[in-house]
Amino acid sequence: IFLCKRIGSIQGLYNFYPIHIYLYVCVCLLIFKSLIGRLVIGQNGILSTPAVSCIIRKIKAAGGIILTASHSPGGPGGEFGVKFEVANGGPAPDIVSDKIYQISKTLEEYAICPDLRVDLSRLGRQEFDLENKFKPFRVEIVDSVDIYLNLLRSIFDFNAIRNLLTGPNQIKIRIDAMNGVMGPYVRRILCDELGAPANSAINCIPLEDFGGQPPDPNLMYATALLEAMRGGEYGFGAAFDADGDRYMILGQNGFFVNASDSLAIIAANLSCIPYFCQMGVRGFGRSMPTSTALDKVAKVMKVPVYETPTGWRYFSNLMDSGRCSLCGEESFGTGSDHLREKDGLWAVLVWLSILAARKQSVEEIVRDHWTKFGRHYYCRFDYEALEPRTAYFIMRDLETLITDKSFSHQQFAVGNNIYSVERTDSFEYIDPVDGTVTKRQGLRIIFSDASRLIFRMSASSHVRATLRIYAESYEKDPSQHNKEPQAVLSPLIAIALKISQIHERTGRKGPTVIT
Numbered sequence: 001i002f003l004c005k006r007i008g009s010i011q012g013l014y015n016f017y018p019i020h021i022y023l024y025v026c027v028c029l030l031i032f033k034s035l036i037g038r039l040v041i042g043q044n045g046i047l048s049t050p051a052v053s054c055i056i057r058k059i060k061a062a063g064g065i066i067l068t069a070s071h072s073p074g075g076p077g078g079e080f081g082v083k084f085e086v087a088n089g090g091p092a093p094d095i096v097s098d099k100i101y102q103i104s105k106t107l108e109e110y111a112i113c114p115d116l117r118v119d120l121s122r123l124g125r126q127e128f129d130l131e132n133k134f135k136p137f138r139v140e141i142v143d144s145v146d147i148y149l150n151l152l153r154s155i156f157d158f159n160a161i162r163n164l165l166t167g168p169n170q171i172k173i174r175i176d177a178m179n180g181v182m183g184p185y186v187r188r189i190l191c192d193e194l195g196a197p198a199n200s201a202i203n204c205i206p207l208e209d210f211g212g213q214p215p216d217p218n219l220m221y222a223t224a225l226l227e228a229m230r231g232g233e234y235g236f237g238a239a240f241d242a243d244g245d246r247y248m249i250l251g252q253n254g255f256f257v258n259a260s261d262s263l264a265i266i267a268a269n270l271s272c273i274p275y276f277c278q279m280g281v282r283g284f285g286r287s288m289p290t291s292t293a294l295d296k297v298a299k300v301m302k303v304p305v306y307e308t309p310t311g312w313r314y315f316s317n318l319m320d321s322g323r324c325s326l327c328g329e330e331s332f333g334t335g336s337d338h339l340r341e342k343d344g345l346w347a348v349l350v351w352l353s354i355l356a357a358r359k360q361s362v363e364e365i366v367r368d369h370w371t372k373f374g375r376h377y378y379c380r381f382d383y384e385a386l387e388p389r390t391a392y393f394i395m396r397d398l399e400t401l402i403t404d405k406s407f408s409h410q411q412f413a414v415g416n417n418i419y420s421v422e423r424t425d426s427f428e429y430i431d432p433v434d435g436t437v438t439k440r441q442g443l444r445i446i447f448s449d450a451s452r453l454i455f456r457m458s459a460s461s462h463v464r465a466t467l468r469i470y471a472e473s474y475e476k477d478p479s480q481h482n483k484e485p486q487a488v489l490s491p492l493i494a495i496a497l498k499i500s501q502i503h504e505r506t507g508r509k510g511p512t513v514i515t
Helices: 019-031 049-059 094-104 146-155 158-166 182-193 223-230 259-268 274-279 293-301 313-320 344-358 362-373 388-402 485-500 502-506
Strands: 038-042 064-068 081-085 124-128 137-142 173-176 236-240 247-251 255-257 284-287 305-308 326-329 333-336 375-386 411-414 417-426 443-447 452-459 465-475
Touching: 038 049, 049 064, 049 081, 049 146, 049 344, 081 094, 146 182, 146 274, 146 344, 158 344, 173 182, 173 223, 182 344, 223 236, 223 247, 236 344, 247 344, 247 362, 255 259, 255 362, 259 284, 259 293, 259 326, 259 333, 259 344, 259 362, 259 375, 284 293, 284 313, 293 305, 293 362, 305 313, 313 326, 333 344, 344 362, 375 388, 375 485, 375 502, 388 443, 388 452, 388 465, 388 485, 388 502, 411 485, 417 485, 452 485, 465 485, 485 502
Parallel strands: 038 137, 173 236, 284 305, 284 326
Antiparallel strands: 064 081, 124 137, 236 247, 247 255, 326 333, 375 465, 411 417, 417 443, 443 452, 452 465
């Protein structure tokens, strides 16, 4: 069974995108050629990534294919990618992706059906004679929201959230769908189901180019939401990326909650969610670059934390084996074992549930958390669209430098701060479920005061690269919790720039994005 989600029309897609996209899709179809006799597609071609995961699990599909720009610029001149979901509703593990790649090298031809026309707006089953073993071949158009909404009803106390949004002490919310697929979900669930006013939701019309802006929920791109929140009228704000698996939380007056803090606060307040009261909490997972704020919560709750490479596929194994209940990444991806994908709207409903239960503002909840667990000052600096060879050699030379024995226990003096290196490595992950080893997932420098510097390279497209620098510093003293993160982290960043020489080697004067 094939599930598809993208902005805009599927017809004529081959006119816009490179042939390797179709090779990938065709290989996926070949793998399941003995199984596929039915396609399940969201109405108007729209499904969020969490909804795809939900439907795969609900109907016990063999897998799903998602066509998406994710949080990148969209449209014919923008980014475009293919995600293959396996039968558990999660991203394909490396072994599956590697197999797809190997098969793709053996393809000599594939058949297309250019005259096939499917009415994506009409709910129900449509049948076609494609002269194959399945007669007829069935395409089922399903409501994009229904199945996912029913799952959320089983997780949350909708009455408590509805009272928060409509009761005598209601708060005003502002939700930005960033012209991705989340518009129908925001309107149907937050407005129609939970009672938020229709004008609470902005940018809810899905557009092929996302209105000309990258649908990336951060302070750089979600500017309309940020300005609205700074006005003080709204008590809670959130933004979603194009396919709905990432989110950002803002409090009144534009109070920003970074992704790592959000994950830790959710973990500390899971008792506000009926699902976890019933299912219990077995463990937490976070990607290696994500701050260690979650670890502090896990220690108090006496549950294990699994530190994985970046990529949700690493969490799926942990959840399938019953080891992990809540997972998150520093890129605003958070989710639980209700699905096998990160889930932006789920995270927003968790926050609304916490607000309803604790009867505090977003800022009060965050500051209370810092007082109890300490504050993890944290920033990510992205150097985007780098020439790949330059980025590769920067990382290669850095690895050589920090893994040399002479670097161990080295001290760096920056102003009045002295940082002593305690440990360095190139991060390697051994999956506790199947023993799979994943190497070279980022370079780590851990200092004696638990501060961290992390360097990681990721491909942003097939021709450019992104190099990310992460800085983290822990502060227990509540009197020191009101500083600006970049000011606190500036000594660490100075060390990172010095040892990487990234500005000198790239010609850049600073990062493209800071989050």
